[in-house]
Amino acid sequence: MFKLLLIEDDTTLYHEIKDRLSSWSYDVYGVTDFNHVMQDFTSIKPDLVIIDIQLPKFDGFHWCRMIRAHSNVPIIFLSSRDHPTDMVMSMQLGADDFVQKPFHFDVLIAKIQAILRRVYNYNTEETVLKTWCGATIDYEKNLVSNETGSIELTKNESFILKQLLEQKNKIVSRESLIKSLWEDERFVSDNTLTVNVNRLRKKLDEIGLGQFIETKVGQGYIAVEEAF
Missing domain, CATH: 3.40.50.2300 (Response regulator)
Structure with a gap:
């Protein structure tokens, strides 16, 4: 319960x-x-x-x-x-x-x-740890870490990042993210998603990763991969 x-x-x-x-x-x-x-x-x-x-x-x-x-x-x-x-x-x-x-x-x-x-x-999926742009993402602890430091994400921020990385280098539509997050877009405003993504990007900026979450105007968002 x-x-x-x-x-x-x-x-x-x-x-x-x-x-x-x-x-x-x-x-x-x-x-x-x-x-x-x-x-x-x-x-x-x-x-x-x-x-x-x-x-x-x-x-x-x-x-x-x-x-x-x-x-x-x-x-x-x-x-x-x-x-x-x-x-x-x-x-x-x-x-x-x-x-x-x-x-x-x-x-x-x-x-x-x-x-x-x-x-x-x-978070019960088999793969808990992921790597992206030289950083390690721990979905169980909602942590993103690299040589610069470590940041802690909220559940929503971690979930958004996970959705974007599952389709890395591909545009994920706003509608798709809203449905994944809240399951029914009628129950959430479009602005709520914008605020969550902006907050995620701001946190990623602290460890030099914010630039790798790109906004595609009128389409959605994309997580790009930097070559290492």
């Missing part, structure tokens, strides 16, 4: 979401003190976190930063605000998805199921 931490201060909505998720056999936990969310996170060790943006004391962005400083656990944001910068900020902080309130519960459960399948199943 997967453990989910729901960081939501609206008591009515919290219990509604908890009851619905529990009916899908998820073990749902809430926050006991919104001043010390990380204490609950550390003790529960959830498999996925759902965070509202507007919270008492500190907002959801703050807690996302705190969680990301210690863990790559999948994170879904909930928000009643409709400003596009909220979604961009969420993705830049390392969130895996964003759900706009009010939402249809089927959409939320579809997102949760897709993320859990992707995060906890795709």
Whole structure:
């Protein structure tokens, strides 16, 4: 049974979401003190976190930063605000998805199921280590390392890189990536993919690899191989 931490201060909505998720056999936990969310996170060790943006004391962005400083656990944001910068900020902080309130519960459960399948199943393949442009990619640990250094990727970033490298030197369409990541493109905005790829490229820049992920305008992305 997967453990989910729901960081939501609206008591009515919290219990509604908890009851619905529990009916899908998820073990749902809430926050006991919104001043010390990380204490609950550390003790529960959830498999996925759902965070509202507007919270008492500190907002959801703050807690996302705190969680990301210690863990790559999948994170879904909930928000009643409709400003596009909220979604961009969420993705830049390392969130895996964003759900706009009010939402249809089927959409939320579809997102949760897709993320859990992707995060906890795709690393079971036989090949865990890959080499690319002189770097070693460890899909199990979500690490990319070369002689310059090592970077840690989020689950989404690691998955995107894996999809691109499986078709190295070939263009992977945006539609294909969105379907692979979220399984149904109706549940994710095109901008979410852009933010994730840009964040991946920025991290790869730290070890001199960002230039090898190219954008093909109107087509998609391509991971090119440098000859060594």
